[in-house]
Amino acid sequence: MSKLQDHLDEFKKTFESGAPPYNAPHEAIEMTHRATAELKASGIEDAALKVGDRAPSFTLFNQDHVQVASTDLLREGPLVVSFFRGHW
Amino acid sequence: MMELEALQEVNPEVRARGARIVALTPELERYTRSVHKKLNLTFDILTDLHLKTAEQFRLAFVLPDYLRDLYKSFGNTLDRFHDESEYRLPMPGRYVIDKEGIICAADVNADYTIRSEPSETVRVLGIIHSSPTKE
Numbered sequence: 001m002s003k004l005q006d007h008l009d010e011f012k013k014t015f016e017s018g019a020p021p022y023n024a025p026h027e028a029i030e031m032t033h034r035a036t037a038e039l040k041a042s043g044i045e046d047a048a049l050k051v052g053d054r055a056p057s058f059t060l061f062n063q064d065h066v067q068v069a070s071t072d073l074l075r076e077g078p079l080v081v082s083f084f085r086g087h088w
Numbered sequence: 089m090m091e092l093e094a095l096q097e098v099n100p101e102v103r104a105r106g107a108r109i110v111a112l113t114p115e116l117e118r119y120t121r122s123v124h125k126k127l128n129l130t131f132d133i134l135t136d137l138h139l140k141t142a143e144q145f146r147l148a149f150v151l152p153d154y155l156r157d158l159y160k161s162f163g164n165t166l167d168r169f170h171d172e173s174e175y176r177l178p179m180p181g182r183y184v185i186d187k188e189g190i191i192c193a194a195d196v197n198a199d200y201t202i203r204s205e206p207s208e209t210v211r212v213l214g215i216i217h218s219s220p221t222k223e
Binding site: 011 | 089090091092094095102105106107108109110111112113114115117119120121122123124125132133134135136137140141142144145146147149151152154155158162163164166169177178179180181182183184185186187189190191192193194196197198199200201202203205206209213216217
């Protein structure tokens, strides 16, 4: 099975080389590094909910505009919740 | 996107352990619909409108001005994608929540190019699945 981190490493290598398809300018690469360093320094990783914490419940619309409630899902079994940025 | 594809790969194993995946993004449904279709996902993408749930997990952050301008130049207009003027994002994170609603695995990283392997998530689910249920 393919490793997620291998794919991410490959992406990072291509992005930071400035090559297509991203053609990232040097300044853009610098900016992403700076932003990541600042985000780390903000302490957000420590502030995020952790093992042992109670997970907040949520009721949100899915891609077909159907409401999905975490409490309903948890009645059936454990839940994997992945937060991602978006389609871009 | 890579996270979603990797989760899709392990979804049968997740389901076999009695669990379910949901992916949360601040993007509006018109975007989640197209991603869901494009990747042929068999789990839901939920629109976390205005990052309300990301805030509760304490993952929401505001993009610095310089990055906002950079993203705009790439055509990533987050104000349109999210229906809010502030350029905010969730820190990437993957949680496993047990039936009692308690977090039993938490993987977050401020560096968006670092993620834990979905196989590790499956391993955690296997442990929960095989442990006797508290009734």
